Amino acid sequence: MQTFDLAAEGLRSLNATLQAQANETNQTGWDIINPRGSHAIAVGLDAPIEVHVMGSTGYYCAGMNKQATVHVHGSAGPGVAENMMSGTVIVEGDASQYAGATGNGGTLIIKGNASSRCGISMKGIDIIVHGSIGHMSAFMAQSGNLVVCGNAGDALGDSLYEARLFVRGSVKSLGADCIEKEMRPEHLELLAELLERGGCDAKPEEFKRYGSARQLYNFKPDNAY
Amino acid sequence: MCGIVGLFLKDKALEPQLGSLLTDMLITMTDRGPDSAGIAIYGAPQAGHAKLTIQSDTAARDFEGLAERLSSELGAPVTLTRKDTHAVLDFPADKATETRAALERLVPGVRVMSAGESIEIYKEVGLPKDVAARFEISKMSGTHGIGHTRMATESAVTTMGAHPFNTGADQCLVHNGSLSNHNSLRRKLLREGVRIETQNDTEVAAAYLTWKMREGATLGEALESSLVDLDGFFTFVVGTEDGFGVVRDPIACKPAVMAETDQYVAFGSEYRALVNLPGIEEARVWEPEPATVYFWKH
Numbered sequence: 001m002q003t004f005d006l007a008a009e010g011l012r013s014l015n016a017t018l019q020a021q022a023n024e025t026n027q028t029g030w031d032i033i034n035p036r037g038s039h040a041i042a043v044g045l046d047a048p049i050e051v052h053v054m055g056s057t058g059y060y061c062a063g064m065n066k067q068a069t070v071h072v073h074g075s076a077g078p079g080v081a082e083n084m085m086s087g088t089v090i091v092e093g094d095a096s097q098y099a100g101a102t103g104n105g106g107t108l109i110i111k112g113n114a115s116s117r118c119g120i121s122m123k124g125i126d127i128i129v130h131g132s133i134g135h136m137s138a139f140m141a142q143s144g145n146l147v148v149c150g151n152a153g154d155a156l157g158d159s160l161y162e163a164r165l166f167v168r169g170s171v172k173s174l175g176a177d178c179i180e181k182e183m184r185p186e187h188l189e190l191l192a193e194l195l196e197r198g199g200c201d202a203k204p205e206e207f208k209r210y211g212s213a214r215q216l217y218n219f220k221p222d223n224a225y
Numbered sequence: 226m227c228g229i230v231g232l233f234l235k236d237k238a239l240e241p242q243l244g245s246l247l248t249d250m251l252i253t254m255t256d257r258g259p260d261s262a263g264i265a266i267y268g269a270p271q272a273g274h275a276k277l278t279i280q281s282d283t284a285a286r287d288f289e290g291l292a293e294r295l296s297s298e299l300g301a302p303v304t305l306t307r308k309d310t311h312a313v314l315d316f317p318a319d320k321a322t323e324t325r326a327a328l329e330r331l332v333p334g335v336r337v338m339s340a341g342e343s344i345e346i347y348k349e350v351g352l353p354k355d356v357a358a359r360f361e362i363s364k365m366s367g368t369h370g371i372g373h374t375r376m377a378t379e380s381a382v383t384t385m386g387a388h389p390f391n392t393g394a395d396q397c398l399v400h401n402g403s404l405s406n407h408n409s410l411r412r413k414l415l416r417e418g419v420r421i422e423t424q425n426d427t428e429v430a431a432a433y434l435t436w437k438m439r440e441g442a443t444l445g446e447a448l449e450s451s452l453v454d455l456d457g458f459f460t461f462v463v464g465t466e467d468g469f470g471v472v473r474d475p476i477a478c479k480p481a482v483m484a485e486t487d488q489y490v491a492f493g494s495e496y497r498a499l500v501n502l503p504g505i506e507e508a509r510v511w512e513p514e515p516a517t518v519y520f521w522k523h
Contacts, residue, residue: 037497115512
């Protein structure tokens with residue numbers, strides 16, 4: 001296990017060090033101490049390493065992640081795991097606005113609540129939130145899965161494309177072209193796997209599924225599922 | 226982009242450190258707003274006394290002998306404590322209107338930064354660390370305070386464009402965001418006889434709250450109605466003689482983090498601003514909800 005003191009060694013040095021780790025690295029475990037709400041911690045990683053951030057982070061933690069597991073032992077500021085490609089990002093506390101925005105792949109697990117615009121324009125990422133999410137979440141979400149064990153705020157899934165949204169609690173309001181859909185066996189199976197991956201104490205049967213009514217965008221039958 | 230910090234103390238033992246804690250928070254927010262900075266500090270009011278914080282670009286000339294001249298105009302004792310370009314005038318509370326009128330008559334170029342019984346506002350153009358140092362904010366004690374670092378978008382970088390804005394006796398407002406209906410609202414408020422001195426959007430928000438409260442609203446009600454009447458982006462933090470409040474617009478794209486312990490309630494545009502507060506590791510930390518008015522009082 002490597003320990004990196006962000007307050008002593010600085011952000012550029014941290015990201016350069018982590019980005020230099022290759023696929024076959026022996027240094028697979030990293031603890032980052034004194035994050036103190038800094039921006040852009042552990043961004044652009046591309047190796048199967050496990051990074052533990054020992055405190056809360058500021059803007060854009062774990063952005064553009066590939067392969068790595070980034071575990072935030074605190075809360076995350078705006079844009080956590082933005083544009084993630086693969087790997088896993090876990091936030092023990094809450095996440096601020098636009099968590100997981102534009103993510104192409106990988107898994108984002110938020111153990112607390114996420115605020116507004118969670119999963120905005122998501123493109124294949126799986127986002128699993130133990131708590132609740134704020135307004136305008138999954139706006140223009142294209143693909144991937146958003147699982148919410150708590151409640152969703154206003155305008156969920158506005159202008160939605162083909163992302164699947166699963167919410168256990170209440171939805172304050174649905175956005176344009178987002179509707180409740182039937183939960184078929186294949187969705188229950190998918191959700192069971194997502195809940196297990198997210199470490200959620202919840203049953204798939206307790207959730208409702210929401211998706212696109214496909215009236216707003218120029219729908220092609222090939223997109224159907 | 227701008228930075229906001231606020232600290233409301235519950236524990237009296239921290240009061241001597243209010244200025245130094247707020248200064249540290251303010252400097253952390255420098256990269257959100259490096260062009261100007263300001264801070265409002267609420268100290269213990271003295272019974273029967275009121276204060277004006279005044280500012281002049283030619284302070285040496287304007288403040289020289291000013292206390293004596295005001296004293297003889299009013300027939301009452303007036304003291305002046307100078308801090309760089311600012312000074313605090315202390316006078317009998319029942320002479321507040323006369324003092325302000327006499328000040329305008331005697332030294333028309335002098336600007337009033339704040340008026341009230343416990344508030345003092347210091348603000349200038351420059352880096353937050355330099356502004357805080359000029360006014361020795363870190364040596365100040367008090368019960369609560371609000372600070373702002375400005376990155377100007379809606380009006381010029383001037384002393385009068387810096388925040389906080391004094392909205393009424395012992396009230397102030399700071400703002401992160403931009404208002405899009407401030408010109409029409411300014412015209413309306415001017416017709417209502419509300420005093421507005423700059424082209425700044427935030428001053429219009431401050432004047433709006435003053436007007437609402439003049440019409441009988443409480444601060445909480447005025448903040449609620451700002452959600453309807455103000456168009457644009459805002460996170461506001463307001464201060465009053467005994468408390469402070471927070472409200473964000475319904476879109477809530479301007480960031481905000483709050484922390485509460487047995488000793489204090491703190492506000493920061495980012496968590497970074499809060500990391501040096503005592504006991505922050507055990508604090509309840511959360512993001513204030515959109516379109517929701519929060520308020521704490523002593």
